[in-house]
Amino acid sequence: MKPAALVLCLVTCTLLIACTQSAPTQSTNANTAAPKSPTTSATATPDSASLARAQYAKHCEGCHGQTGEGGLVKVDDKRLKVPSFKVGHALKHADEDFIKQITKGGDGMPSFKDKLKPEEMQALVKLIRTQFQGK
Structure with a gap:
C-alpha cells in the first residue's frame, strides 16, 4: 500500500474510533433495557474487536x-x-468525522470506501476510542 494511502487509512481509522466513542455509553444503557432502535456501533464483541485490530494493522x-x-x-x-x-x-x-475521513480520505490519506465496509469502519473508530484514547 502506498504511504499516502496508509496515512489516509490511519486518519480514517482515527476518525472512526473517535466517532464510536459516544456509542459505548449508549450501549451500556441499552444492555440494561430493551433497545428502542438498532444501532450499528453499540458494543464491540471479541470477534469484532479482533477484526478491527487486524484491519487497523493492515x-x-x-x-x-x-x-x-x-x-x-x-x-x-x-x-x-x-x-x-x-x-x-x-x-x-x-x-x-472519523467515518467521513476513512470513507473519503483527504489530507494525504486515501479513501477506504472501496476497501472497508461501514461496520468495519465503525469497529475501527471503536478501536481507536478504546485502545488509543482510553474511552
Whole structure:
C-alpha cells in the first residue's frame, strides 16, 4: 500500500474510533433495557474487536503507528505529518468525522470506501476510542 494511502487509512481509522466513542455509553444503557432502535456501533464483541485490530494493522498502522501516535511518515516520496489518535484534535472529533475521513480520505490519506465496509469502519473508530484514547 502506498504511504499516502496508509496515512489516509490511519486518519480514517482515527476518525472512526473517535466517532464510536459516544456509542459505548449508549450501549451500556441499552444492555440494561430493551433497545428502542438498532444501532450499528453499540458494543464491540471479541470477534469484532479482533477484526478491527487486524484491519487497523493492515490499513492504518503503517502511518498512525502500532499505538496510534502518528508522526512523520514518508509516503510516495512525500513526508506527511500523520495525526496522533492519542492527543490533539483527534480527541475532539465526533465518530461521524472519523467515518467521513476513512470513507473519503483527504489530507494525504486515501479513501477506504472501496476497501472497508461501514461496520468495519465503525469497529475501527471503536478501536481507536478504546485502545488509543482510553474511552
